[in-house]
Each structure stands twice: as structure tokens, then as C-alpha cells.
Amino acid sequence: MTDNYLQTLNDSQREAVLALDQPLLIFAGAGSGKTRVLTHKIAYILAEGLYPPSAILAMTFTNKAANEMRERIGHLLPHIDIRWMQVGTFHSIAARLLRREISLLGYSGNFTIYDEDDARRLLNNVVDELQLNTKQFPARMLKGVISKYKNTLQKPQDVTESVSTYHDEKIARIYAAYQDALRRNNAVDFDDLLLLPLDLFQNHPERLRIYQDQWRYVLVDEYQDTNRPQFQFVQALAQTHQNICVVGDDDQSIYAWRGADIRNILDFENTFPNAHVVKLEQNYRSTRNILEAAHAVVVNNADRAEKKLWTANDEGDPILVLECFDERHEAQRILRRLQKIRSNKSLSWRDFVMLYRTNAQSRALEDELRRQGIAYRIVGGTKFYERKEVRDILAYLRLLLNPNDEVSLERVLNFPTRGIGKTTLERLREAAHHGGIGMFEQLIQVTALPVGPRQKNALAVFHKEISRFRKMVDSQPPDDLVEELLQSFQIREHYEQLGDIEGQERLANIQELVASVAEYREHNPESGLREFLEEVSLLTDIDNWNASADAVALMTLHSAKGLEFPVVFITGLEEGLMPLRGGFDDRADLDEERRLFYVGVTRAEKQVILSYAVTRRRYGALPQPMMVSSFVRELPEHLVEHKALQVTAKTSGDQKATFDSIAKSRSGEEAVLQQGDKVEHAMFGIGQIVRMEGSGERARVTIKFSGNVSRKFIAKHAKLKKL
DNA sequence: CTTAAATACTTTTTT
DNA sequence: AGTATTTAAG
Numbered sequence: 001m002t003d004n005y006l007q008t009l010n011d012s013q014r015e016a017v018l019a020l021d022q023p024l025l026i027f028a029g030a031g032s033g034k035t036r037v038l039t040h041k042i043a044y045i046l047a048e049g050l051y052p053p054s055a056i057l058a059m060t061f062t063n064k065a066a067n068e069m070r071e072r073i074g075h076l077l078p079h080i081d082i083r084w085m086q087v088g089t090f091h092s093i094a095a096r097l098l099r100r101e102i103s104l105l106g107y108s109g110n111f112t113i114y115d116e117d118d119a120r121r122l123l124n125n126v127v128d129e130l131q132l133n134t135k136q137f138p139a140r141m142l143k144g145v146i147s148k149y150k151n152t153l154q155k156p157q158d159v160t161e162s163v164s165t166y167h168d169e170k171i172a173r174i175y176a177a178y179q180d181a182l183r184r185n186n187a188v189d190f191d192d193l194l195l196l197p198l199d200l201f202q203n204h205p206e207r208l209r210i211y212q213d214q215w216r217y218v219l220v221d222e223y224q225d226t227n228r229p230q231f232q233f234v235q236a237l238a239q240t241h242q243n244i245c246v247v248g249d250d251d252q253s254i255y256a257w258r259g260a261d262i263r264n265i266l267d268f269e270n271t272f273p274n275a276h277v278v279k280l281e282q283n284y285r286s287t288r289n290i291l292e293a294a295h296a297v298v299v300n301n302a303d304r305a306e307k308k309l310w311t312a313n314d315e316g317d318p319i320l321v322l323e324c325f326d327e328r329h330e331a332q333r334i335l336r337r338l339q340k341i342r343s344n345k346s347l348s349w350r351d352f353v354m355l356y357r358t359n360a361q362s363r364a365l366e367d368e369l370r371r372q373g374i375a376y377r378i379v380g381g382t383k384f385y386e387r388k389e390v391r392d393i394l395a396y397l398r399l400l401l402n403p404n405d406e407v408s409l410e411r412v413l414n415f416p417t418r419g420i421g422k423t424t425l426e427r428l429r430e431a432a433h434h435g436g437i438g439m440f441e442q443l444i445q446v447t448a449l450p451v452g453p454r455q456k457n458a459l460a461v462f463h464k465e466i467s468r469f470r471k472m473v474d475s476q477p478p479d480d481l482v483e484e485l486l487q488s489f490q491i492r493e494h495y496e497q498l499g500d501i502e503g504q505e506r507l508a509n510i511q512e513l514v515a516s517v518a519e520y521r522e523h524n525p526e527s528g529l530r531e532f533l534e535e536v537s538l539l540t541d542i543d544n545w546n547a548s549a550d551a552v553a554l555m556t557l558h559s560a561k562g563l564e565f566p567v568v569f570i571t572g573l574e575e576g577l578m579p580l581r582g583g584f585d586d587r588a589d590l591d592e593e594r595r596l597f598y599v600g601v602t603r604a605e606k607q608v609i610l611s612y613a614v615t616r617r618r619y620g621a622l623p624q625p626m627m628v629s630s631f632v633r634e635l636p637e638h639l640v641e642h643k644a645l646q647v648t649a650k651t652s653g654d655q656k657a658t659f660d661s662i663a664k665s666r667s668g669e670e671a672v673l674q675q676g677d678k679v680e681h682a683m684f685g686i687g688q689i690v691r692m693e694g695s696g697e698r699a700r701v702t703i704k705f706s707g708n709v710s711r712k713f714i715a716k717h718a719k720l721k722k723l
Numbered sequence: 724c725t726t727a728a729a730t731a732c733t734t735t736t737t738t
Numbered sequence: 739a740g741t742a743t744t745t746a747a748g
Contacts, residue, residue, distance in 0.1 A: 359735085423724085454724095558735085580734095
């Protein structure tokens with residue numbers, strides 16, 4: 001049986017599966033069968049009885065990847081019980097570990113996991129309490145800075161020692177106070193989830209030894225996206241037995257902005273000196289054209305490990321490039337093309353994906369899909385569990401489990417409105433912190449609070465009701481508990497009273513939440529509310545995506561990592577959007593954008609269609625003229641079929657009008673042009689001025705573009721960019 | 724304290 | 739453009 005499935009692997013894949021006595025680094029190019037190797041490797045270990053399932057620890061970045069891996073291993077080994085095999089995201093594995101161990105670090109096991117929004121609320125409170133201005137220290141910025149500190153393993157003390165400016169000193173103060181507040185709330189943020197296990201290992205080596213003994217073989221997927229804490233976590237677990245296997249591709253590293261450290265992959269051999277390296281370079285996914293195109297772009301990056309994918313697949317179709325007038329036109333053109341391919345190649349809706357750089361770009365595509373009545377599934381955007389009404393209910397539930405969670409307490413204290421306003425809340429917080437107790441505890445003694453009798457009563461009633469529910473948490477099934485909670489706090493009534501469509505929608509969402517709790521209970525009869533909340537807070541965008549539904553998929557390029565589709569559309573390929581210009585033009589940033597583009601292209605099996613719009617509207621502003629992305633220009637001409645925009649009578653009146661008005665509005669500060677200058681035209685791309693006629697308002701230029709195309713423009717209206 | 728109106732802010736990607 | 743938060747009126 002073992003031989004059977006090893007035969008389906010190619011030589012390097014087999015080598016990667018069988019290499020077990022040294023640390024192993026697998027360079028796995030896009031579509032080279034990385035997941036296959038990981039699952040077969042684990043299956044091999046288990047089938048040969050080298051280690052039991054409980055000794056396997058496999059870490060991924062999304063729950064979807066983890067579930068798939070578990071499922072595929074189960075499929076390979078139908079007779080082995082793999083329930084005790086640990087496969088999960090870094091964050092969920094760390095959370096599970098902390099539930100058991102965190103009391104050693106001064107938290108309690110019922111800690112709450114704070115997401116971005118919770119953390120920001122807490123930061124605002126902290127800044128308030130330090131009597132600083134939340135405008136001068138916006139939570140968003142603070143969270144980013146603190147995250148960076150945490151990702152580089154800098155504690156508040158380290159930061160405090162190294163600050164120089166007033167601003168930095170304050171931030172260090174806030175960081176320290178934030179960390180204290182988290183502890184007071186018995187809460188951890190996403191970064192802590194990875195950092196606290198490191199503290200545990202350092203301060204309690206005997207605990208580390210237990211996990212080293214338990215997890216005898218450690219595997220890491222998407223290793224190029226690990227950050228420093230994740231690396232140390234893995235290293236700590238594997239350092240004694242050195243049984244570690246990591247799989248990654250530096251060309252697909254797209255999370256440096258979140259602290260992913262590409263050195264983790266490039267330095268693997270330094271950390272594990274006798275590491276074995278296997279490269280998987282045969283691609284099974286894409287056509288030759290797609291692979292060649294992707295390669296032609298990514299070779300422009302500095303600092304990449306030298307490798308080149310190859311494939312035995314057909315040459316396939318050329319890369320189509322659609323030039324569009326604006327985002328609406330882009331959506332129309334994409335759908336026309338999609339329909340055409342679908343009927344020509346008899347594909348299903350699910351065979352198509354539309355990718356974009358930013359979530360906001362989905363709107364135009366969605367509008368057109370809806371207009372044409374085509375089923376689509378969108379990944380990301382406003383997530384279900386981030387809706388206000390859903391979060392409010394979750395806040396109640398979190399408070400039941402962890403009464404120290406003041407972010408949740410403050411969220412529900414006056415929801416639905418019960419006459420407890422800002423002042424009352426402030427007084428309550430003051431009294432509690434002054435007395436060195438939690439706000440929830442303070443609710444027991446409301447008589448001493450300097451607030452009105454109505455407020456006192458409301459607070460007391462609230463406290464009594466929450467306390468009643470707290471006693472029920474462990475005995476009641478979670479879905480019943482939620483239902484009773486909705487009743488008791490009259491939450492449905494609150495939305496019914498609104499009597500508008502929005503209220504109806506929110507009611508429906510609450511119903512969906514109840515259903516999802518019930519569904520969770522059904523699938524996990526042994527788990528309770530705590531486990532449900534943990535799962536919910538560690539969900540990733542892609543986890544909710546059902547690939548089997550027959551619908552066109554829409555998602556960001558980031559979400560698409562690890563997926564594959566017969567036909568891939570990459571939209572919005574304009575300079576400034578893809579690559580996205582963010583602040584400074586750092587070389588490393590541009591390279592990461594290029595890798596993102598590479599990830600997008602290599603998702604495709606059969607065909608890649610790129611599109612860009614000549615004008616695009618960005619958040620309510622007037623449409624801006626856009627230039628085609630430099631990445632598109634890096635594609636070799638022989639692989640590309642360019643479908644240019646026809647500026648003829650076909651172009652509708654209002655499109656022309658808009659374009660003219662943009663040209664006019666932009667013509668104010670025109671650079672002085674002269675013959676021989678290289679210029680860029682929004683619609684035609686780069687060209688050279690071959691002739692100039694007239695001057696001032698009536699100056700005309702003749703420009704020769706690539707492909708020996710010449711055009712004549714009125715300089716004032718042509719919106720030319722001098723290069 | 725609550726509701727309605729005004730204004731600020733967003734859009735980079737996410738565990 | 740749309741949402742969220744802040745401010746003013748009730």
C-alpha cells in the first residue's frame with residue numbers, strides 16, 4: 001500500500017516525502033504539488049508507524065488549508081485514527097496550548113481573544129486614561145506600531161529603553177499600558193497568541209520539554225509567510241529532535257507587511273545546519289504560456305532564490321489583456337469574455353475567479369454579476385462575524401465567559417439602550433479602577449457610584465441578569481443559551497422596533513448567528529460556547545468559502561494564495577493600484593507587489609485574462625486617469641494578446657464626456673514637451689514624440705507607440721506624462 | 724440620556 | 739460613496 005501511493009509522485013516529490021532523518025526545507029514552486037507532498041509525507045510517517053498521529057504537529061495559515069490537509073490524510077489512511085493529529089493554524093494551535101498553560105503566565109484559562117476592533121477600542125481607553133489625545137495617537141496607528149514591536153519581539157521595557165522623541169516615549173507608555181490593560185481584561189491580541197507561548201517556553205522549560213516530547217514531527221506550510229515569533233515557536237519545538245519539515249516558496253511571500261520575515265526561509269540552513277533541501281520545480285497546474293509569463297515578471301525581483309519552474313503541459317492560450325474605459329466597462333468586458341470562454345470550453349461558473357488588489361474593487365464586478373443574474377461567491381469584504389449586530393451578541397457571550405473583558409462589557413452595557421450613557425460608564429470605570437477591581441465586580445456595589453437612581457437601577461438589573469446567565473454557561477447547550485439571551489435582553493424586539501429594512505436585515509443576521517451556533521453544536525457535540533467563540537475569532541476570510549458551489553469566485557489576490565482555477569481574471573492592473581502605491585516607493589514593497597501578481601497568475605490552469613481601466617473612480621472622487629501596470633508591460637509580447645480600447649463611435653457619449661472632462665481638468669500643469677521626448681499616454685501607453693505642430697493651446701503632437709502605431713493629439717487634451 | 728444631523732474618514736493586503 | 743464617529747438639539 002505504501003509503495004502504491006509513492007508511485008504517483010515524481011522523483012523530487014518522493015525524495016521530499018522520504019527524507020526523514022534531517023531537517024527538511026522544501027522549495028515548492030507554484031503548482032508543484034506541495035500539498036500532495038505534505039499529506040503523503042505525513043501519511044507515510046503514520047503508515048510506516050514511525051510516529052503515532054498524536055506526535056504530528058502540522059501548521060498552516062488558514063483553517064481551510066488545515067482541514068483540507070487532515071481530510072486528504074484521512075483519505076490516504078482510511079484505517080488509521082488521526083483524531084489526535086494536530087493540524088491547524090499557528091493561531092489556533094497556540095490558542096489551544098494557552099488554554100492549558102496560560103495560568104503560568106498570570107492570565108486565566110478563560111481568556112478572550114481580541115481582534116483588531118477590540119484592540120483598538122482598548123487602545124482608545126488606554127490613551128484616554130493616560131490623558132492623551134486620541135487624535136494625536138489614533139488607535140489604528142498605535143495598533144500598527146505595537147504589532148510591529150511584537151512581531152520583532154520587543155517588549156514594552158525594550159521599547160521604553162530605546163526611545164528618543166517625545167512622541168515615541170508616549171507610544172512606549174501606551175504600549176506598556178495597553179499590555180497591562182490586556183492582562184487586566186484577561187485578554188490577548190492576535191500577536192500575543194504567538195508571543196505568550198514563547199514566554200512560557202522561556203520561563204517554564206519543563207513545559208517546553210513536554211511539548212517537544214509530544215510533537216515528535218513538526219511540519220510548516222507556507223513557511224515563507226512566517227514571522228519572527230512563529231519561527232521561534234517552531235524552532236523551540238524542533239530544536240531537540242530536529243524533526244522538522246518546512247515548505248515554502250520565496251516567490252510567493254506576500255505578507256512582509258504583516259511581519260513575515262523572508263529570512264526565515266533563506267536562513268533555514270543556518271538555523272538547522274545539516275538541513276536537507278529539496279526543490280520541486282515541475283508544475284502540474286498551468287500551461288506553458290502562463291508559467292512563462294509568470295516567470296518573466298517575477299525574475300525582475302531582487303533577492304530571490306534561483307529557480308525556474310517547468311511543465312510538461314501544453315503551450316495553451318496567450319494571456320489576454322483587456323483595456324477598458326472604467327471599472328464598469330471593465331466588469332462588462334470581463335463578463336462578456338467569461339461567457340464566451342464558458343460556452344467555448346463548456347466550463348462551469350465555479351471554474352472562474354476574479355482577483356483584485358483591494359476589496360473595494362469588488363463592487364463594480366458584483367454589480368455587473370448581479371445585473372446579469374450570475375451566481376457568485378465573494379471572499380472577504382465585510383465579514384459576517386464583524387457585523388455590528390453579530391458582534392454585539394458575541395460580546396454578551398464573551399462577557400459570560402470572561403467577566404474581566406471590559407471591551408465586551410462596555411459594548412453591551414448600553415445595548416440595547418437601557419439608560420446607561422457615557423457619563424455613567426465613565427464613572428463606573430473610574431470607581432472600579434480606583435478601587436483596583438474590575439468593572440463587572442464594581443457592578444455589585446452600585447450604591448456608592450455618583451450616578452442617578454435610574455442609572456443605578458439599570459446597572460443593578462444588568463448585573464443580576466448577566467450573573468444569572470453566567471451560572472448557566474456550563475450546563476446549557478450554547479444555542480439554547482444564545483436564544484435565551486436574545487429573549488432576556490429583548491434584542492430581537494430592539495430591532496423590530498426600528499421597523500425598517502435595515503432592522504430586518506440585522507434580525508436575519510442574528511438568526512443566522514443562532515443557526516451557526518446550533519450547527520456548531522451539532523458538529524462538535526463535546527465542545528461548548530468557549531470553543532465556538534474561539535473558532536469564530538480565529539476564522540480567516542477564505543475559511544467560509546465553499547468551493548463546491550457553482551458560482552464565480554471573487555477575492556483579493558492575497559486570499560487566492562494556495563488556490564487554483566481553470567480561468568483567472570486579474571483586474572485593475574493599473575499603476576498605483578497594482579502595484580499599489582503606498583506612501584514610499586520602497587524597492588522591497590514593489591517586489592512584494594510583483595510577487596502578489598505572480599501568485600495571481602500562477603493560480604490559473606488554462607487561461608489568464610488581465611484587465612485595466614483607463615479611468616477609475618476611487619472612493620467617491622472624480623474618475624482619475626490611470627496608466628497600465630508596469631507588470632503588464634513586463635510580460636513578453638509573444639505571450640500576450642492585447643485587446644485595445646476602440647475610441648470610436650462605439651464609445652458611449654457619457655464615457656467620452658467623462659474622459660474629456662478629466663483630460664481638461666488635468667491639463668493645467670502640462671510639462672513642456674518637445675520632439676523626441678518619451679511620454680506616456682493613459683490609453684496608448686508609452687511612446688515617443690515624433691512631430692510637434694503649433695504652440696500653446698493649439699499645440700499638436702504626433703506620437704509613435706509600440707507596434708508602429710502613430711497618433712496625433714492636441715497636447716492640451718491628451719493627458720501626456722513626460723518620462 | 725437619546726435621537727438626529729454634521730462631519731470625518733476610509734481603501735492594502737489579514738491571523 | 740458610504741460608513742462611523744462626533745456634535746447639537748430635544
